[in-house]
Amino acid sequence: MSNDFKTLAKDGLWNRNGVFSMMLGLCPSMAMTTSATNGFGMGMATLVVIIATSFLVSLFRKVITQEVRIAIFVVISAVMVTVVDMAMNAWLHELYKVLGLFIPLIVVNCLPMARMESFSSKQPLLPSVIDGLFTGLGFTFALTLMGAVREVIGSGTLFADASLLLGPAFKVIEMRLLPEDMGVLIMILPPGAFLVLGLLIVAKRLIDQRSERRAQQASAVPSLA
Amino acid sequence: MKEMLLMMVSAALVNNVLLARFLGLCPFMGVTSRIDTAAGMGLATTFVMTFSAMMDWTVQHYLLEAYDLGFLRIVTFILVIASTVQFSEMVIRKVSPSLFRMLGIYLPLITTNCAVLGVALLVVDAKMGFLASILFAFASALGFSLVMIIFAGLRERLVLAQVPGLFSGAPIALIVASLLAMAFMGFSGIGTI
Structure with missing residues (x-):
């Protein structure tokens, strides 16, 4: 069983990472990655929605019939998004103002929908929640990475305003890596989003290719000996 | 007017x-x-986006605000959009079967197009009037169709280009989209509101 969870974790975080391999949830991952903090906040909001919807759909999987499932998935995720929207408005108001339109738009994010359709509507409670957790973490990882790359090149900072948006405890991770006027503005503007995502997908393919080659070499050695 | x-x-x-x-x-x-599928998608989206902005505006003003049900906005809007899509599917099938065949599977897909929900929410957040909302949604949809068609044209040519293996498929398309976005930045400053 623990082996299953390891596969779920590896799949969710890397092999079928929502953004880098499946190209799902592109809108928030482009719009909300002008800084690492925004990306992290957006990722966490989506993570909560994915876990909650996976939990609910898995709980009710026996009563949801095939014909009406899409409508039920949509309503379930709309309700959970409303809850997250209100909770963020109350407790993380600064972050809520930055993310703005993209919190309600989690409803039409394909990622929670894809997990409901292909996983949690068929699986028991625990694996569904674990799968939701790792899919969400993979999404958060992708958004934070994209945000970090764009922020470092674009404005020379990393996790700027984290204390303002996420709470004073995050003051320690704010840093400035490049001097004030070294930033390349285009990376923060819309074209930078497309460019960074394109290059990060190439980087992921490169890493996959390397590890595949290493695995082949490792399996080739014993057969020679 | 201006x-x-x-x-x-x-x-x-x-x-x-x-x-x-x-x-x-x-x-x-x-x-x-x-190009032809991109144009079909653009056409269907234009119809749905305009119509659902109209419906969402009406629902927002005469139902949600009148009865103080603002917290139900997301759930209501997504249901309005889903039924708009269903409705336009029926209308198009009756009125023009040839258009219906052309749009095919793209119609149901529009429900999960975040531009439709996004524009409806933008219109409500900006507190636009009824006419302004419809025009805003229609113009946004035209912009959407325009970029879809341009990008499809670029990708049709891109298939013939020799691209390094790692970049083939999605990455090179994203980089082309980046260049297209740069071109559209040239419009900034015109008619800002």
Whole structure:
């Protein structure tokens, strides 16, 4: 069983990472990655929605019939998004103002929908929640990475305003890596989003290719000996 | 009149839904491999976006605000959009079977197009009037269709280009989209609102 969870974790975080391999949830991952903090906040909001919807759909999987499932998935995720929207408005108001339109738009994010359709509507409670957790973490990882790359090149900072948006405890991770006027503005503007995502997908393919080659070499050695 | 026109130019070109607001990227990456499918998707989206903005505006003003049900906004809007899509599917099938055959599977897909929900929410958040909302949604949808068709044209040529193996498929398309977004940045400053 623990082996299953390891596969779920590896799949969710890397092999079928929502953004880098499946190209799902592109809108928030482009719009909300002008800084690492925004990306992290957006990722966490989506993570909560994915876990909650996976939990609910898995709980009710026996009563949801095939014909009406899409409508039920949509309503379930709309309700959970409303809850997250209100909770963020109350407790993380600064972050809520930055993310703005993209919190309600989690409803039409394909990622929670894809997990409901292909996983949690068929699986028991625990694996569904674990799968939701790792899919969400993979999404958060992708958004934070994209945000970090764009922020470092674009404005020379990393996790700027984290204390303002996420709470004073995050003051320690704010840093400035490049001097004030070294930033390349285009990376923060819309074209930078497309460019960074394109290059990060190439980087992921490169890493996959390397590890595949290493695995082949490792399996080739014993057969020679 | 002049204000309305400037608002429409701004919605279609300057703050283009795809390249500046990042709404509706799934069909942008998904159905732009050929020009005719991209045009079909653009046409269907234009219809749904305009119509659902109209419906959502009415629901927001006469139902949600009148009865203080603002917290139900997300659930209501998504249901309104889903039924609009269903309704337009029935209308198009009755009125023009040839158009229906052309749009095919793209119609149901529009429900999950975040540009439709996004524009409806933008209209409500900006507290626009009824006419302004419809024009804003229509202009946004025109901008959406324009970029879909341009991008499909670029991708049709891209298939013939020799691309390094690692870049083939999605990455090179994203980089082309980046260049297109740069071109559209040239519109910034026209008719800002």
